[in-house]
Each structure stands twice: as C-alpha cells, then as structure tokens.
Amino acid sequence: MTRHLLDLSDLDVAELDAVVALAVDPRPPAVLAGSGVAMVFEKSSNRTRNSTEMAVVALGGHPLYIQGHEVGLDVRESAEDVARTLAAYHRVLCARVVDHQVLVRMAAALDAAGAGVPVVNLLSDRSHPCQAVGDLITLRELLAPGSTDPLALAGRRLAYVGDANNVCRSLAQAGAMSGLAVTVASPPGYDLGPEELAELDRLAAAAGRGGSVRCVADPVEAVAGADAVYTDVWTSMGQEDEAETRRAAFAAYQVDEALLEAAGPAAVLLHCLPAHRGEEVTAGALEGPRSAVWRQAAHRRTAMVGILSWLTGPGALG
Numbered sequence: 001m002t003r004h005l006l007d008l009s010d011l012d013v014a015e016l017d018a019v020v021a022l023a024v025d026p027r028p029p030a031v032l033a034g035s036g037v038a039m040v041f042e043k044s045s046n047r048t049r050n051s052t053e054m055a056v057v058a059l060g061g062h063p064l065y066i067q068g069h070e071v072g073l074d075v076r077e078s079a080e081d082v083a084r085t086l087a088a089y090h091r092v093l094c095a096r097v098v099d100h101q102v103l104v105r106m107a108a109a110l111d112a113a114g115a116g117v118p119v120v121n122l123l124s125d126r127s128h129p130c131q132a133v134g135d136l137i138t139l140r141e142l143l144a145p146g147s148t149d150p151l152a153l154a155g156r157r158l159a160y161v162g163d164a165n166n167v168c169r170s171l172a173q174a175g176a177m178s179g180l181a182v183t184v185a186s187p188p189g190y191d192l193g194p195e196e197l198a199e200l201d202r203l204a205a206a207a208g209r210g211g212s213v214r215c216v217a218d219p220v221e222a223v224a225g226a227d228a229v230y231t232d233v234w235t236s237m238g239q240e241d242e243a244e245t246r247r248a249a250f251a252a253y254q255v256d257e258a259l260l261e262a263a264g265p266a267a268v269l270l271h272c273l274p275a276h277r278g279e280e281v282t283a284g285a286l287e288g289p290r291s292a293v294w295r296q297a298a299h300r301r302t303a304m305v306g307i308l309s310w311l312t313g314p315g316a317l318g
Contacts, residue, residue, distance in 0.1 A: 004107045004119045005307060006100070008129040008173040009199075013207040015310070016133075016177055017150040022313070023137055023306025024148075031312045032061025035091035039122070040082070042068035042097045043238075047273060047300045048122050048130070052094060055304030059312075061091065073102060080109035087117040091312060095119065098238060100126035118311040125166060125238075131272050132170035134303035135230075136178060138296045142268055143227055154179025154209050159226040159263065161185045161219045162253050162280050163246070164192045167232045167272050172213045176200045179209030185222035187249045191215045219253050223263040230270040231255045231280045247279065256282040260290050268292045 004010060011019065022028075037056045041049065049065060056063040071082045083106035086093050093110070097103055100121075107119040121129055136153070144152035158175055160168050164186045172192065175182035184192055192200075192215050204211040216222050223229050234250045235243045260267055269281075269291045277283040286293065 002111060002116050002118055003311060005129055005311065006103045006107060006119065006121045006124075007127045008132050008170050008177070009203055010129075011177075013150075013177050013209070016136075016174075019133060019306045019310045020136060020140075020150075021148070021306070022309040023133065023302045025309075028058050028305050029309060029313060030060030031309055031314075032056060032059040032091060035061045035312075036089055037061050037063050037092045037094060037308070038066060038086040038090040039063060040066045040068065040071060040073070040086070040093070040095040040097075041122070042073060042095075043123065045096060045123070047297055048096055051134075051300035052122065052130075052304050054301050055308055058301075058305055059308055064090070073097070079105045082106070083109050083119070084113055084115065087113070087115040091117065092308060093117055093119050094122050096122035097124050100124035120307060120311070123166065127170045127173075128167045128272075129170050130303055130307060131167055131300065132174040133307060134296065134299040135171055135270065135272075136174050137299045137302050138270065138292060139180075139228060141295070141299075142292055151179060151209060154211075155181070156228075157181045157183070157226045158228050158230060159183050159185065159223040160230045161222060161255055161259070162231045162250060163190050163234055163236070164215070165232060165236055168192070169196065171230065172200055173203060176204035176211040176213055177207045177209070179207070179211045181211070182213045183222040183226070184213065184215045185217065185219040185253065186215065187253065188217065190249060219255075219259060220262050223259055223267070226263040226267050228268050228270055229255060229260060229263050232272055233274065233276055234280050250280065254280060254282065255285055257284050257288065260285055260288075270296050273297055
C-alpha cells in the first residue's frame, strides 16, 4: 500500500522518528534521481515552494511548480483526474490546497489506480504536517543540541499563542507524539475543540512518551515555564473578510517581549511565517535575541528532505 502524508497522524511515532532521522542526515540519498516531483499550489507560498524544490534537488530529482489555475482543480479538471495525470509523469505529488478533502480525493484516486505515487500535504485548511516536522527538528536543535535521542523533547514545554489553526493542529500532533507538554492559548471560539483534544489525547497515549495538549484562555498562563513560545498569523489566507473581527478577538494574544519574559529567561520564540509585525508578534520580539524563526524557516527544507526520503526510499511501500 502506498503511504501518503496528508496529516501528521498518518505516521506512527516510530515513523515520525524515522522521518526526522532521515531529515538530519548530512548526506541525503539520491532517492529521486531521474524522477520528477509535481507541486500543485492553489495557495501561494515562499517557504513551502523554496524548501520543497530545493529538497527535491538535494535528493536528485526534478521539481515542477504548478499554479492552481494551470490545472484548475475541480473547474477545468477534477482533482482525481489531475492527480492521475500527474502520477503518469512524477514520482511524488505534493499539493498546497484550500480544502483538505481535495488531498484525500487525490490520494484515493491514485490508490484505486494502483499508481504507487504518494501524495504530500504542503498545507490545507486542516493541517500543515511538513511545517510540524520542521518545527520538531528546530526544537530538538534548540532544546537538546547534538542529541539524536527520539525522547530528547519529552517533558519539555511548548506554548502556542493565537488561532488554533492548521499549523496549531499539526504542531499539537507533533508535540503529543514527541512527549512535549503543549499548551494552546486562544480566545473562546478560536481554540481546539473537544473532539480534537480527545484525538490528541489518543495520539499521545499511543506514542507513550508522556506528551499532552491542553487549551487555556490566558496567554500568560500558557507561557509559564515554557521552553518555547510559538505564534502564527491571526488571519490566514482565505479569511481576509474576517480580519477586523479577528484583530479584535486576538488583541490580548500578541507575543511581545513581556510575554516572552513571562515564559522564562531561556524561552525561545517560533513563528511559521509570514509574520505581521504589530499584530500577532511585535517587531522587537521577532527580531530579538530569543527569536529562532529564521532557523525554523531553514528547517523547512530539512523536513522536506526527510519526508520525501521516507516516502520514496528503499523501504517505501508502493
């Protein structure tokens, strides 16, 4: 059976460990030599496009960037037909989409056709697993430098302040699987729901590393004792008509120097970018000595090397 990465929970804890280990290998294998990787972008991106293209190159492959309007998902052609066509030319199909179900349909169509081509979620409204893998690599490098122990992050504390969006969901999954104690601070109505928290509890229990995820309303409570403080934009692409409402709802959730001080003297700042200085984060915090956001951005490529190596390497199914 071909493996896909649509959500981080598609991996078990041992598989996530394997992805991270492959990512940080200083000599990536040429598993994509002679192969193409299709990258369909319904939503534009800076880090996702560059990190994926350069990871494909590092693995010996040829990346092909395809804008959404070029294939017209479910307008010019169905998502299923787009996937089957691209699978005729490429070893991997990566897509950055508006609706997560498009990825599900693509993967199902390729499985039904016996194509043996994995689908990778480069971002959807539900999750951003590639970002979460890069975040794990960054956290391990910052909090346990030099360690290759999969348990290196167990017991460390991560606070996420802001909208419990797709990035937050994947980050919470990564934390649950890695033994992190994750606290999410969001205003009511913008937090993780009971079903999501129950699923994260099940994920943490299956991993067996003591990870946990909880939600609070108070950002100061969330960051107390945190090793890392993470934030993201308050208004994501596609939510522009909600921008004013969201700015009002999240006004007390800005990550500034004072909130970082409340976390503790060694806490680092993470942000998946792009950043809106003066909204979810201040310029002083983003550019200050605690900020690791550029290291984090660089590890998006590191993460993609691991993901693509794991999906297409000698042990890959499909």
